[in-house]
Amino acid sequence: MKKQYAFLVDTERCIGCFTCAMACRNYYHQVEGVVWRQVHPLSEEIYPHRERAFLSLSCNHCENPACLNVCPVEAYTKREEDGVVVHHQEKCIGCGNCIRSCPYGAPKYNPVEKRAEKCSLCHERLDAGLDPACVQACPTDALQLVDLAEFERTNEVQYPAGYPRMEGLNPSTRFVLPKTPKMVRR
Amino acid sequence: MQSMELPLVLFTVFSQAAIGLTLMRVVRTTADGTGSGDRDARREWGLIAGLMILGMLGSLFHLGHPLYAPTALKHLGTAWLSREVLFAGMFTGVTVLAVLVAGMTGRPWLAWLGTLLGLGVIVSAGMTYAPPALPALNNALPFAFFLTSAVVLGAGFGSWFAGEERAPLMARIFTTALVVGLVLNLAAPCVWLSGGTVMRMTGEAWLGSGFYWAHVAVLLACLGAVWKTRTVPAWLPVLALLGELAGRAGFFADTIHTAANMGGLY
Numbered sequence: 001m002k003k004q005y006a007f008l009v010d011t012e013r014c015i016g017c018f019t020c021a022m023a024c025r026n027y028y029h030q031v032e033g034v035v036w037r038q039v040h041p042l043s044e045e046i047y048p049h050r051e052r053a054f055l056s057l058s059c060n061h062c063e064n065p066a067c068l069n070v071c072p073v074e075a076y077t078k079r080e081e082d083g084v085v086v087h088h089q090e091k092c093i094g095c096g097n098c099i100r101s102c103p104y105g106a107p108k109y110n111p112v113e114k115r116a117e118k119c120s121l122c123h124e125r126l127d128a129g130l131d132p133a134c135v136q137a138c139p140t141d142a143l144q145l146v147d148l149a150e151f152e153r154t155n156e157v158q159y160p161a162g163y164p165r166m167e168g169l170n171p172s173t174r175f176v177l178p179k180t181p182k183m184v185r186r
Numbered sequence: 187m188q189s190m191e192l193p194l195v196l197f198t199v200f201s202q203a204a205i206g207l208t209l210m211r212v213v214r215t216t217a218d219g220t221g222s223g224d225r226d227a228r229r230e231w232g233l234i235a236g237l238m239i240l241g242m243l244g245s246l247f248h249l250g251h252p253l254y255a256p257t258a259l260k261h262l263g264t265a266w267l268s269r270e271v272l273f274a275g276m277f278t279g280v281t282v283l284a285v286l287v288a289g290m291t292g293r294p295w296l297a298w299l300g301t302l303l304g305l306g307v308i309v310s311a312g313m314t315y316a317p318p319a320l321p322a323l324n325n326a327l328p329f330a331f332f333l334t335s336a337v338v339l340g341a342g343f344g345s346w347f348a349g350e351e352r353a354p355l356m357a358r359i360f361t362t363a364l365v366v367g368l369v370l371n372l373a374a375p376c377v378w379l380s381g382g383t384v385m386r387m388t389g390e391a392w393l394g395s396g397f398y399w400a401h402v403a404v405l406l407a408c409l410g411a412v413w414k415t416r417t418v419p420a421w422l423p424v425l426a427l428l429g430e431l432a433g434r435a436g437f438f439a440d441t442i443h444t445a446a447n448m449g450g451l452y
Binding site for chain 2: 038040041042043045046054055057066069070071072073074091092093094095096097100101102103104105109113114115161162163164165166168169
């Protein structure tokens with residue numbers, strides 16, 4: 001398998017603090033209303049406990065990205081060296097086709113630029129040997145950067161409940177599921 | 187609830203009306219093999235070209251950067267939107283050419299070529315608006331909706347140019363397309379109610395939508411008018427057009443995206 005960088009979301013460790021989302025926002029200063037990383041609480045149907053569990057999600061840098069396939073102006077590329085899906089905003093004409101087509105809602109419309117934009121896994125930081133801003137900021141190590149070609153954990157899943165199953169796209173994000181919380185009786 | 191996408195509503199409905207008219211020209215002029223159903227071709231091609239140009243201009247307002255619209259032809263390899271733009275551009279070219287060369291009778295090969303390219307527009311639009319992110323429409327339904335709209339509007343407006351001998355044919359096609367449109371529109375949301383979460387949400391959104399019921403009401407009213415008059419009155423295609431515009435606005439506004447339910451059951 002070729003090198004494929006991916007986010008590993010450990011929902012057991014995630015405390016829903018939104019630091020990853022804020023770090024992304026602080027780093028890129030997106031315009032109001034544009035959010036590249038979002039923290040979604042799992043519904044009570046999926047995690048029926050007083051404690052909450054969360055999915056921290058941004059672009060999944062899919063193996064077969066919908067955004068790349070549907071973009072009429074070839075504004076998306078997938079990097080050969082690490083599988084990161086990059087949006088080249090200068091080519092975008094703001095047709096919104098990627099926004100409509102990505103089942104994970106990763107591309108967003110920037111009303112100021114009148115073009116789409118999305119997480120590009122901080123590829124400029126990766127090239128400098130740094131972690132993405134969200135990964136670096138996570139206080140509980142719940143969000144990690146992994147290379148799927150060398151990934152050796154066995155307790156991760158690709159499609160947890162609360163996340164659309166899209167086998168044709170093969171999203172690269174992996175999840176560690178939350179455990180049932182411990183009940184302490186007094 | 188997503189955006190109503192008015193420019194896309196105008197583009198898809200006007201282009202489908204133009205394609206339907208071209209298709210009905212072929213049907214009318216080849217119905218008995220003599221070409222006798224063709225009258226006032228220049229005016230009809232003028233309407234077809236006008237609708238198409240209006241739709242194409244309308245679609246530009248959907249883009250953040252309309253001046254770069256021609257670059258949308260770059261990704262013909264995988265992007266159905268690029269193919270839709272290509273087919274729509276070629277179809278518009280054929281309609282303009284047909285206006286220029288038509289007299290009282292048109293050139294049949296232009297109507298055939300236009301019909302083929304028009305079907306290309308409908309197929310590629312059907313694929314463009316059927317992404318996996320919209321589970322309710324990630325199938326052949328957009329194509330079926332678009333083709334039905336094209337035939338309803340084509341037969342409706344085509345009756346303006348049909349003359350007395352072809353008017354019953356246009357009325358029959360119009361009525362059949364209305365029935366198909368009604369069945370599709372009534373069945374689809376009911377089927378979605380038994381689907382996955384996002385599909386069910388889409389079914390509920392459509393059934394609770396004024397756009398949807400306005401469309402259904404117009405289809406029923408058109409059927410009633412044809413049943414009562416046994417022909418297609420001149421005003422009826424305009425009513426049908428308004429109904430299709432309302433239905434298309436609902437198509438864009440009330441179809442739920444998978445991302446709307448992130449963290450919930452799918």
